[in-house]
Amino acid sequence: MSEVSVLIKDVPVRERPREKLVKEGPERLTNQELLAVLLRTGTKSESVLSLAQRVLFHFDGLPFLKEAAIEELQEIRGIGAAKAIELRAAVELGRRIHTYTEEDPYIIRSPEDVSRYVMEDMRFLKQEHFVILCLNTKNQVIHKQTLFIGSLNSSIVHPRELFKEALRRSAASLICLHNHPSGDPTPSREDIEVTKRLMECGRILGIDVLDHIIIGDRRFVSLKEQDCL
Template sequence: MKSLMMKDFPTDERPRERLIQHGPQSLSNQELLAILLRTGTKSESVIQLANRLLAHFEGLMLLKDASIDEIISIKGIGYAKAVQIKTAVEIGRRIANLSYDDRFVIRSPEDGANFVMNDMRFLAQENFVCLYLSTKNQVLHKQTVFVGSLNASIVHPREVVRP
């Protein structure tokens, strides 16, 4: 049985055209990934390839941490497509970390948590991160001092003060 290729879809149902008409928020993760990948293989459409990729990594969460070698282990994904995926993930990470002030100011524990949340949200192990502040509570430097176990991080005070 022949699988449906992108050219077999009605024009107004193709992901790229739907993004143009209705915006990126109207697309599924599979459709967004299909646009990024651009082409499928001889035997499957780009939508099917994107679906297999997401199924293999159980969604975007594990895909964002996958290595190039893990991504190219998927049939139909070569180095160029793997690099495109890693590039898109990194651009998203950098956008999420943008700050509009010259220096982020920490006024409360919540501000500190918000400052490190994007980088630490999905870590598999406990990380002890220090934020070094100016006298005006502006973040001068952020440093991971210790990576601990699954649920604990034991740090000596000298490790915090040394940097």
């Protein structure tokens, strides 16, 4: 294979891999250019594009590159330990993304389902954590997030933060929950007032607040079941 020593500074800016990726997106880059982005630098006498081309040539393309060991990569002039490790990490990450499959979504049919989903994570917390579960139209949990930490009151639980997250996740509905560090899940008047306020905001936005579950120590209370709402 003949080599042409072209330094990256001699490549037009619009054609440099990093700049091209930012401007046009990764899907517009060739395998050589994507590899050059990962390698970052070439050598004193060779551009990173030329180095990337030699790596692909050495392994006869991507299929064998994905199986290359760190020692094999280091056999290529210009590939030291750091570059070899970074390439192996990138290949492994790509493999994991390709083979990743989501677990079966958790479906909420009752307050007991909510309790089973969060009890072990929340019953030992030393502070109150206000959490939302975002659900799709099939009542499957699509996102869980802690929004606030601290005593539950109308000043700390901001509807805008709650519904901003729900809208961002395209949630059809949501369930609010928080823990009582005392272990007693009995709702306070503040708990009920905050929930009514959130439900009213949800009706305006078209996102139902289905329930507010209070988590204690192996016990829970559903405000909906208690006819508090």
